[in-house]
Amino acid sequence: xxxxxxxxxxxxxxxxxxxxxxxxxxxxxxxxxxxxxxxxxxxxxxxxxxxxxxxxxxxxxxxxxxxxxxxxxxxxxxxxxxxxxxxxxxxxxxxxxxxxxxxxxxxxxxxxxxxxxxxxxxxxxxxxxxxxxxxxxxxxxxxxxxxxxxxxxxxxxxxxxxxxxxxxxxxxxxxxxxxxxxxx
Amino acid sequence: xxxxxxxxxxxxxxxxxxxxxxxxxxxxxxxxxxxxxxxxxxxxxxxxxxxxxxxxxxxxxxxxxxxxxxxxxxxxxxxxxxxxxxxxxxxxxxxxxxxxxxxxxxxxxxxxxxxxxxxxxxxxxxxxxxxxxxxxxxxxxxxxxxxxxxxxxxxxxxxxxxxxxxxxxxxxxxxxxxxxxxxxxxxxxxxxxxxxxxxxxxxxxxxxxxxxxxxxxxxxxxxxxxxxxxxxxxxxxxxxxxxxxxxxxxxxxxxxxxxxxxxxxxxxxxxxxxxxxxxxxxxxxxxxxxxxxxxxxxxxxxxxxxxxxxxxxxxxxxxxxxxxxxxxxxxxxxxxxxxxxxxxxxxxxxxxxxxxxxxxxxxxxxx
Numbered sequence: 001x002x003x004x005x006x007x008x009x010x011x012x013x014x015x016x017x018x019x020x021x022x023x024x025x026x027x028x029x030x031x032x033x034x035x036x037x038x039x040x041x042x043x044x045x046x047x048x049x050x051x052x053x054x055x056x057x058x059x060x061x062x063x064x065x066x067x068x069x070x071x072x073x074x075x076x077x078x079x080x081x082x083x084x085x086x087x088x089x090x091x092x093x094x095x096x097x098x099x100x101x102x103x104x105x106x107x108x109x110x111x112x113x114x115x116x117x118x119x120x121x122x123x124x125x126x127x128x129x130x131x132x133x134x135x136x137x138x139x140x141x142x143x144x145x146x147x148x149x150x151x152x153x154x155x156x157x158x159x160x161x162x163x164x165x166x167x168x169x170x171x172x173x174x175x176x177x178x179x180x181x182x183x184x
Numbered sequence: 185x186x187x188x189x190x191x192x193x194x195x196x197x198x199x200x201x202x203x204x205x206x207x208x209x210x211x212x213x214x215x216x217x218x219x220x221x222x223x224x225x226x227x228x229x230x231x232x233x234x235x236x237x238x239x240x241x242x243x244x245x246x247x248x249x250x251x252x253x254x255x256x257x258x259x260x261x262x263x264x265x266x267x268x269x270x271x272x273x274x275x276x277x278x279x280x281x282x283x284x285x286x287x288x289x290x291x292x293x294x295x296x297x298x299x300x301x302x303x304x305x306x307x308x309x310x311x312x313x314x315x316x317x318x319x320x321x322x323x324x325x326x327x328x329x330x331x332x333x334x335x336x337x338x339x340x341x342x343x344x345x346x347x348x349x350x351x352x353x354x355x356x357x358x359x360x361x362x363x364x365x366x367x368x369x370x371x372x373x374x375x376x377x378x379x380x381x382x383x384x385x386x387x388x389x390x391x392x393x394x395x396x397x398x399x400x401x402x403x404x405x406x407x408x409x410x411x412x413x414x415x416x417x418x419x420x421x422x423x424x425x426x427x428x429x430x431x432x433x434x435x436x437x438x439x440x441x442x443x444x445x446x447x448x449x450x451x452x453x454x455x456x457x458x459x460x461x462x463x464x465x466x467x468x469x470x471x472x473x474x475x476x477x478x479x480x481x482x483x484x485x486x487x488x489x490x491x492x493x494x495x496x497x498x499x500x501x502x503x504x505x506x507x508x509x510x511x512x513x514x515x516x517x518x519x520x521x522x523x524x525x526x527x528x529x530x531x532x533x534x535x536x537x538x539x540x541x542x543x544x545x546x547x548x549x550x551x
Contacts, residue, residue: 031213036204043202052202057216064220108483111446117198119472120505124195148196179189 044148045088143174286321315347338364419447471501491517
């Protein structure tokens, strides 16, 4: 049988017949502009490359659902970060639960280092993430947003949906635990 | 608010950022669209029908956008025109062909011909005579294969050109993504920007200059890919080139081990690391190789071998930067392998060598 170029599948006929609205164009633009940013946030919060794709999908599904109410959103990246934080928190809680049953462990965090990193830096990075894995999720996320993602304190509070004082307390508590690892 | 400790800050500065390539972006985008479509079907009940219809319209509209994002705007228009003009043509009047899965083929000459051999959920198989450029929609669940004579080209979401040559061989040139080319009992992978003619002409058995040239090209190729961070492609290049592509130099062996580990083949790193430790034990990098070997063996579930490697790291550089970490991991690995005597011996040695360290105090307290 020879390929018949002019007879596409039913789905592609639908595709070609469907007009493209300005809203759809805007959604596609938003995905192109921000998917890389959301991927970076997910990687910094979760430190596992295998989780990044799912977080990006979850965040943009939420964007599709809430697109109309977000039309006037001035700080879209802030909104996307807040949703990414929420999704990441769920994943981290699930990861902690699985780890209690001895599942989902065995990640070599030292592979997160670039090839320029020294063995010491790799070792510190590995210890840091193993410590973060043991922290309560709220503390870990607040600390990661502040020191890995580089957010301001008020933005950390906004993304974590807590007061500024609570955000500061969480970051300070996480920093204390992390500081202990440097004295080991 | 406390500031970040210097060593943690320095380590975080060396953290790799996410590898968000164009190809990965597209793969996630397609998965997103599939999930969104499922959400629409789930939402299609009487109460939420207006919402579902709005979402469906939105998402169906996004599908052609996915094509536009793939840079195939002109192809979509060309196919659209063919749909209305010549629905039953055996071959396109234009050179643009729409394939049943949404991919496209552009025939390079009027004599070129693409024939559909098989189309299912899991496989789309075409045969080609002449020359065609293919732009393939990514679908990890479906194999996309183009056969020309005895050569087959298998694709995962990419743009590439296949040309049947007058000498019966086939030229494959890849613009984006990666393809696997198979002939007889051989297979190799071509990455973006590379091309080749298949089956390749084997150098004569006594042509040592040709063999040396081939080894040099292969060595340059995998090392450049590795240094650019493209570990999967570097692994493919290294696998094709075989042992001659890695010289017996510590830096090359360590790089080959990094390629194996970071491309998901930790077991293949073991031989390279062992060579560094045994043949270059005087090199300062030998202790790093031993430490890395311990981690690799640990990740493979070989606790005893991991412990021996960590202990080797300690012996190679007793005052090295990694020694405390190596002691700690070595003790843990001996314990995991059930050799508690070896663990205790190493622990005693550690306490004696580093009596003031926090870990030594903990170990001393635990005894």
